[in-house]
Amino acid sequence: MLLTNYAPFDILQNEVISLSELHERVRMVREHSKLSLSKFGDRLGVSKSVIANLEYNKVQPPEPMIRAIAFEFAVNYEWLKTGKGSMAVTAEESDVAALTNIMTGDDEFAKSLFRAFARLGPNEWRMLRNFMEEVILDTDTTE
Secondary structure, eight states, rough: OOOOOOOGGGTTTTOOOOOHHHHHHHHHHHHHHHHHHHHHHHHHTTHHHHHHHHHHSSOOOOOHHHHHHHHHTTBBBHHHHOOBSSBOOOHHHHHHHHHHHHHTTHHHHHHHHHHHHHHHOOHHHHHHHHHHHHHHHHHHHHH
């Protein structure tokens, strides 16, 4: 699955959109993103025909696909799945979704890295912050 930091729904933050069918909500996400079936599928790592079948209600998307659409296009998972709530997600919800995607993915290094971050205490965070500030400063002066 191809995932990026793309959030086209900031303007819909407080708008409640309720469509009764999942396939209608998938189509709405794609159309709001101004993407063709093919480009939408590319962003999710699937073919144009998979997206067409979803939108025409020929197949129900598996749970991982629903989660991927919600994450990739920064839409509220609950809204996408059930139609309840707001279409847009908050920045915090987006961050949680990103971390969930990492922790349920296949990249063992990324999972180990975030587990290690989760175990850091205040002193370790301060040391890491100081180190990163030096790295950034060194990078800025060498460019």
